[in-house]
Amino acid sequence: MTPDLAVSIGSLKLPNPLIAASGCFGYGLEYDQVVDLSLLGGVVSKGLFMTERQGHPPPRIVETPAGMINAIGLQGIGVHRFVKEKLPLLRERGARTFVNVCGTTLDEYVEVCKVLSDAEGVAAIELNISCPNIKEGGIQFGCSLNGTFDVVSAVRKATTLPLIPKLTPNVTDVASFAKAAEDAGADAVSLVNTFLALAIDVETRRPKISNVLGGLSGPAIRPIAVRMVWECYQLVKIPVIGMGGITDARDVLEFILAGSTAVQIGTQNFVDPFVWSKVLDGLKDYMTRHNVARLSDLIGAFDPTPPKATHP
Amino acid sequence: MPPIDIAARVIANARLSSDYSVLSLAAPEVGARTLPGQFVMIKPEGVTDPLLRRPFSVFEVLRNAQGAIIGVSILNKRAGPSTRRLYDLEVGDVVLCLGPLGQPFKTVASPAKAWMVAGGVGLAPFATLAESLAAGKTDTTLFYGARTGDELFYLDFFERLGVTLVLTTENGARGTKGRVTIPLEAGLKTLGTGDTAMVYACGPEPMLEAVAKLAARYHQPSQVSVERVMGCGLGGCYSCVVPVRHGGENANLVRSCLSGPVFDGAELVWE
Numbered sequence: 142m143t144p145d146l147a148v149s150i151g152s153l154k155l156p157n158p159l160i161a162a163s164g165c166f167g168y169g170l171e172y173d174q175v176v177d178l179s180l181l182g183g184v185v186s187k188g189l190f191m192t193e194r195q196g197h198p199p200p201r202i203v204e205t206p207a208g209m210i211n212a213i214g215l216q217g218i219g220v221h222r223f224v225k226e227k228l229p230l231l232r233e234r235g236a237r238t239f240v241n242v243c244g245t246t247l248d249e250y251v252e253v254c255k256v257l258s259d260a261e262g263v264a265a266i267e268l269n270i271s272c273p274n275i276k277e278g279g280i281q282f283g284c285s286l287n288g289t290f291d292v293v294s295a296v297r298k299a300t301t302l303p304l305i306p307k308l309t310p311n312v313t314d315v316a317s318f319a320k321a322a323e324d325a326g327a328d329a330v331s332l333v334n335t336f337l338a339l340a341i342d343v344e345t346r347r348p349k350i351s352n353v354l355g356g357l358s359g360p361a362i363r364p365i366a367v368r369m370v371w372e373c374y375q376l377v378k379i380p381v382i383g384m385g386g387i388t389d390a391r392d393v394l395e396f397i398l399a400g401s402t403a404v405q406i407g408t409q410n411f412v413d414p415f416v417w418s419k420v421l422d423g424l425k426d427y428m429t430r431h432n433v434a435r436l437s438d439l440i441g442a443f444d445p446t447p448p449k450a451t452h453p
Numbered sequence: 454m455p456p457i458d459i460a461a462r463v464i465a466n467a468r469l470s471s472d473y474s475v476l477s478l479a480a481p482e483v484g485a486r487t488l489p490g491q492f493v494m495i496k497p498e499g500v501t502d503p504l505l506r507r508p509f510s511v512f513e514v515l516r517n518a519q520g521a522i523i524g525v526s527i528l529n530k531r532a533g534p535s536t537r538r539l540y541d542l543e544v545g546d547v548v549l550c551l552g553p554l555g556q557p558f559k560t561v562a563s564p565a566k567a568w569m570v571a572g573g574v575g576l577a578p579f580a581t582l583a584e585s586l587a588a589g590k591t592d593t594t595l596f597y598g599a600r601t602g603d604e605l606f607y608l609d610f611f612e613r614l615g616v617t618l619v620l621t622t623e624n625g626a627r628g629t630k631g632r633v634t635i636p637l638e639a640g641l642k643t644l645g646t647g648d649t650a651m652v653y654a655c656g657p658e659p660m661l662e663a664v665a666k667l668a669a670r671y672h673q674p675s676q677v678s679v680e681r682v683m684g685c686g687l688g689g690c691y692s693c694v695v696p697v698r699h700g701g702e703n704a705n706l707v708r709s710c711l712s713g714p715v716f717d718g719a720e721l722v723w724e
Binding site: 166167175187196198199204208209211360408413 | 458501502551682689694
């Protein structure tokens, strides 16, 4: 029996739970020559505003233990060029395209979503209310419960596309933000965006990246992200899309057991652009070994019974 | 051809000095596809420290005694934890090697001359370029500057290809004392109207800026290989951007992994 990897995010059916995370996969087409985009559950675009943005000056990333800090600054081509230049090619390649939507104001979020609702080939909208790296917009909505509720409500009225707010971990209780998003009509939530971080060059006493602060990603954050997914899963009924430092099938399974319906892979794309087929094989292998017919049966199947003490 | 990723065995790691080594990797499929100026993204296998790969110009395309391609080498200089780790690798260790990536140099043919300008580890992309130029019988010169005479490497290799060597060292131990731009400018002054020297450059950023500006001042074309902190090498992360200006447009930040690492020196905007 072939293991069934399919999952559903509301009305959206995905052949498997693996989605390329925003900002870690360009517009998807950059990876066209090394990955068959149709084999992925989905592809999330780089964050898009109404207009083009140049982003921050380099250096934009620095490596840290088992992770990296980035402040790209949402360099991007804007929603109109995306719809015209990228979307048709993504459609041709059979990609299920999630578009990451940014805004500096509530109105901009709504306008970008309207443009995408009128376009052909958008599978879902991921609402970026969590980018830690730009001053205006985004995080100011994502760090306040009222702000989260207001922006999700406003966008909800403007589009019937599946709506997935992406949550920041830089709050005291991320689950309450998932709840606010659910109450405002979100179809799912995705988490976590990066952890606000700082790396200092001790020789020069200056920051290692131009924006001073940036977002930490990679394996270093994974246990915190898994914990946050579990917290959200227990509080909300809508699907949770988990991410944070996934490198292989075991990491994916941790997120799924903690309550993720689907997962996103980000930083690992940089380390290994061929990660996708390896993870798919690993999931099938696990399901065969554990006699699991449907991967969706594992969602939230985490058993918090404490483990027995073992001697190393 | 699309890049491929090889878990490549270390064939050799020749320490040229206490800082430099030539790391040879068994990656024939990468070598067979590589054009001069292209790069690979590498890291030791199975570790999260370093997590990310690092970009290196392909130094040599390696062949066996029968002439079949067996891999690639990189010229590594110890500068931080990651390059120290590469310096310490032993034969049999495994390195992930993704490539080839990026835009190659455009070669020129006679009557145009090729002038390669290398600073330190910036020698890296010029071994394959010199081979390609020699195959086309282009009159080729290497202007090569290093800190000391001990850090001028592979001179025999370039001489065997018929490349004219112009050497400089900061301490004057070998060649002319001072920066490599001094003999370059002297050379540019000797060019007559109608002479073309394609100036290729790779090295520290101030050298690249000086070389590109010198070439422009003497109305010669240039191709510059830049180095930036790079996350993925495939255009996914937008870390490695450089400001580029086409014609009269405003400068745009473009990804050096896709649009570079080789750029038209006249289009780069220096900050």
